Amino acid sequence: MNHQAKNIRPFIGAKNYELSRAFYAALDFEEVIISEKMSLFKVNEQLSFYLQDYYVKDWINNSMVFIEVADVEQCYQDLTLKELPQRFKGARLSPIKDWDWGRECFVHDPSGILWHFGQFVSQTNS
Numbered sequence: 001m002n003h004q005a006k007n008i009r010p011f012i013g014a015k016n017y018e019l020s021r022a023f024y025a026a027l028d029f030e031e032v033i034i035s036e037k038m039s040l041f042k043v044n045e046q047l048s049f050y051l052q053d054y055y056v057k058d059w060i061n062n063s064m065v066f067i068e069v070a071d072v073e074q075c076y077q078d079l080t081l082k083e084l085p086q087r088f089k090g091a092r093l094s095p096i097k098d099w100d101w102g103r104e105c106f107v108h109d110p111s112g113i114l115w116h117f118g119q120f121v122s123q124t125n126s
Contacts, residue, residue, distance in 0.1 A: 007046045013060050015111040017053035023088045023110050064114045072096055072119035076105045
C-alpha cells in the first residue's frame with residue numbers, strides 16, 4: 001500500500017464523554033471540537049485520535065492504544081504528577097514493566113481504554 005499516508009487517527013469511545021474530554025485535556029492533548037458528540041484530540045499532526053460520545057462495553061474493554069515515547073521513565077513521572085486516578089473516577093496508572101522489546105507503563109482512561117506508553121530497546125523492534 002503506497003498512499004503516502006500522513007497519520008492514523010483511531011476512534012475511541014467514552015462512557016462519560018465530558019469526563020473523558022477533561023481526562024484527555026489533563027493529559028495535555030489539544031482538543032478540536034468536531035461536533036457535540038465528537039472531538040479530535042492531538043499532540044501534533046501525527047499523534048491524534050477521535051473521541052466520540054459513544055459507548056459499547058465490549059468495544060471499550062478491548063480497546064488499546066500504544067504511544068511510543070522517547071523516555072518512558074520521564075513519561076511515567078509526568079503521568080504520576082498528574083494524579084489522574086485521584087482526579088478521574090475509573091482512571092488507573094500502572095508502573096513501568098520491562099519486556100524483551102523494551103519498557104512501558106499503562107494508563108486506563110475513565111471509560112476503560114488501555115493506553116500503553118512504551119519505549120523500544122532499539123528502533124528495529126518497532
